[in-house]
Amino acid sequence: MIIYVLCFVLFLVGLYGVLTKRDLIKIILSLSIMEYSANLFLILFAYKKDAVFAILSKGENPVMVDPLPQALVLTSIVIELGITAMLVALAIRLYQKYNTFDITKIRRLSG
Amino acid sequence: MILPYFIVIPLLAAFLISLISGKKDNWAIILAIISIISLLIISIVGFIHALDNNVVYNLSGWDIPYTICMVMDSFTAFMLIIIHLIALTSLVFSVAYIRHLSRSWKYYSLFLLLIAGMNGVVLTGDIFNLFVFMEIALFSAYALVAYGNRSEEFEASFKYAVMGSISSTLILIGVGITYSAFSTLTLAKIASQVPETNPAVVNWLRCIFVVGFGLKAAIIPFHAWLPDAHSSAPAPISSMLSGVLIKALGVYVIIRLFFSVFGMPVAFGILFKVLGSISILVASFLAINQWDIKRLLAYSSISQIGFIMLAIGIQTPLAVMGAVFHVLNHAIFKGLLFYNAGAVEMYIGTRDLKKMGRISRLMPVTSTTSMIGTLSVSGLPIFNGFFSKLLIILAAIQAGATVSAIIAVAGSVLTLAYFLKFQRYGFLGNEEPQPTGEKISLGMKTAMVTLAILCVLTSILIIPGIKENTLTPVVNDIINQADYIRLVLGG
Numbered sequence: 001m002i003i004y005v006l007c008f009v010l011f012l013v014g015l016y017g018v019l020t021k022r023d024l025i026k027i028i029l030s031l032s033i034m035e036y037s038a039n040l041f042l043i044l045f046a047y048k049k050d051a052v053f054a055i056l057s058k059g060e061n062p063v064m065v066d067p068l069p070q071a072l073v074l075t076s077i078v079i080e081l082g083i084t085a086m087l088v089a090l091a092i093r094l095y096q097k098y099n100t101f102d103i104t105k106i107r108r109l110s111g
Numbered sequence: 112m113i114l115p116y117f118i119v120i121p122l123l124a125a126f127l128i129s130l131i132s133g134k135k136d137n138w139a140i141i142l143a144i145i146s147i148i149s150l151l152i153i154s155i156v157g158f159i160h161a162l163d164n165n166v167v168y169n170l171s172g173w174d175i176p177y178t179i180c181m182v183m184d185s186f187t188a189f190m191l192i193i194i195h196l197i198a199l200t201s202l203v204f205s206v207a208y209i210r211h212l213s214r215s216w217k218y219y220s221l222f223l224l225l226i227a228g229m230n231g232v233v234l235t236g237d238i239f240n241l242f243v244f245m246e247i248a249l250f251s252a253y254a255l256v257a258y259g260n261r262s263e264e265f266e267a268s269f270k271y272a273v274m275g276s277i278s279s280t281l282i283l284i285g286v287g288i289t290y291s292a293f294s295t296l297t298l299a300k301i302a303s304q305v306p307e308t309n310p311a312v313v314n315w316l317r318c319i320f321v322v323g324f325g326l327k328a329a330i331i332p333f334h335a336w337l338p339d340a341h342s343s344a345p346a347p348i349s350s351m352l353s354g355v356l357i358k359a360l361g362v363y364v365i366i367r368l369f370f371s372v373f374g375m376p377v378a379f380g381i382l383f384k385v386l387g388s389i390s391i392l393v394a395s396f397l398a399i400n401q402w403d404i405k406r407l408l409a410y411s412s413i414s415q416i417g418f419i420m421l422a423i424g425i426q427t428p429l430a431v432m433g434a435v436f437h438v439l440n441h442a443i444f445k446g447l448l449f450y451n452a453g454a455v456e457m458y459i460g461t462r463d464l465k466k467m468g469r470i471s472r473l474m475p476v477t478s479t480t481s482m483i484g485t486l487s488v489s490g491l492p493i494f495n496g497f498f499s500k501l502l503i504i505l506a507a508i509q510a511g512a513t514v515s516a517i518i519a520v521a522g523s524v525l526t527l528a529y530f531l532k533f534q535r536y537g538f539l540g541n542e543e544p545q546p547t548g549e550k551i552s553l554g555m556k557t558a559m560v561t562l563a564i565l566c567v568l569t570s571i572l573i574i575p576g577i578k579e580n581t582l583t584p585v586v587n588d589i590i591n592q593a594d595y596i597r598l599v600l601g602g
Binding site for chain 1: 239242265284291448
């Protein structure tokens with residue numbers, strides 16, 4: 001149980017960073033932390049103590065880890081790589097336009 | 112067996128464009144238009160086919176628990192028709208509009224990826240697959256919002272991407288909890304297991320998905336990204352985002368999850384009614400304050416999504432019909448109004464209502480079609496917006512939700528108020544402005560006129576006789592959860 005709580009704390013750390021940091025790069029990093037916590041969460045669901053990988057299991061009723069969430073996490077890692085690359089590209093372009101990474105100074109659009 | 116084509120054609124075309132087109136965009140335009148037209152035709156064929164028998168396609172021929180399935184019932188086909196209809200006009204509009212920004216094929220490639228993503232979301236019967244296609248659509252949306260290469264666009268795109276990733280993370284966590292609770296990712300199988308599952312878990316999941324997909328649909332507490340993103344994007348993309356993307360990714364998925372999969376208890380009905388009412392009223396008041404046309408239209412989108420959410424919350428068949436019809440109508444008139452804004456921006460060179468003045472004489476086609484769009488978004492009779500709003504209000508009264516009905520009527524009046532401002536200052540003002548930009552080309556006019564005609568023409572869907580063959584099957588497919596489960600799982 002404690003491990004799920006820790007995973008949730010990781011999520012909250014990421015969310016806190018996204019909501020409070022002013023630096024574009026720190027926002028991107030916090031977003032990545034948040035996404036990692038989601039991935040960790042999926043892996044934790046599948047984890048079983050003393051179990052083996054599905055392909056290594058032997059016998060009639062082997063104790064094995066559910067491989068599906070791991071496949072899902074692989075997909076979602078790829079997606080997150082894409083999102084991070086996209087955000088970094090945008091951050092670079094924003095830096096070229098405004099000469100700053102500070103979001104309080106990047107304010108041409110309002111509410 | 113036509114289902115994979117909805118994803119194969121746009122994906123293939125998107126990557127073929129990058130291969131065959133050199134520096135010019137001629138081939139890209141031809142290929143994009145051909146693929147969208149063919150998709151529109153097969154989605155219409157699919158809708159006619161889905162009226163009698165719905166289609167399920169299992170990828171690679173595996174059976175249900177192991178495969179990713181695609182499901183096409185009439186609701187899906189209805190959404191596909193909306194997507195491709197708006198996409199086709201948007202492409203025709205883009206040809207001239209995007210050429211004045213740049214002559215690159217990249218726009219068309221991204222555009223087709225957006226279509227592929229949305230088609231995937233609408234067609235899929237697997238919750239993780241839905242997440243993946245949603246990300247494909249969002250990727251291209253982020254890139255397209257920033258396409259114009261101005262600083263505000265990057266800012267809006269960054270904001271949109273951050274908000275989009277937060278909601279995607281929430282949805283991914285929701286998918287994880289779904290899998291741990293139901294041991295399956297197929298929507299129909301989840302739906303069949305919901306009654307035996309702990310209600311607390313299911314309610315928790317419903318909450319996560321309301322927030323996750325509410326962010327995509329921009330219901331009011333989650334709307335902050337929409338006015339920036341939709342007003343900064345190039346006009347044809349604004350109309351795609353406002354007209355289709357928030358519906359395919361937000362409204363469609365919410366309807367699918369809450370009607371076909373998890374079911375909607377009374378408490379969530381009330382939640383949707385409250386969120387919808389807040390969206391209608393707050394977004395209308397925010398829209399009245401705007402002087403930038405595209406921001407005004409973006410806030411108006413939030414308010415119209417509020418109408419749809421309100422109708423979903425009421426849950427009766429009549430209300431669902433109102434919601435579905437409003438999805439179609441909003442796509443048409445909001446697409447049209449964004450084209451008008453784009454045309455004005457291109458010809459007059461401003462989006463500020465104060466600087467626009469008497470445009471009606473300079474741009475007769477634009478101002479006439481914008482008047483039709485205004486009348487139909489404000490819900491005046493014979494235009495389509497009137498009938499869908501009438502259905503929603505009638506359904507609210509019938510279901511005894513008097514407060515919702517009053518809010519819907521008030522929202523309708525407020526809509527008229529801010530669109531009168533739009534017309535009064537934007538098109539029928541006092542001074543005649545000096546046009547600085549290029550003339551409006553034939554393609555742009557065609558797109559506007561087509562949608563203006565459709566604004567009137569889609570009203571016939573409500574006539575008894577036609578209604579039974581178009582809207583009623585869609586509503587039946589949404590409401591009958593058992594049919595959806597039986598369709599996918601068989602038996």
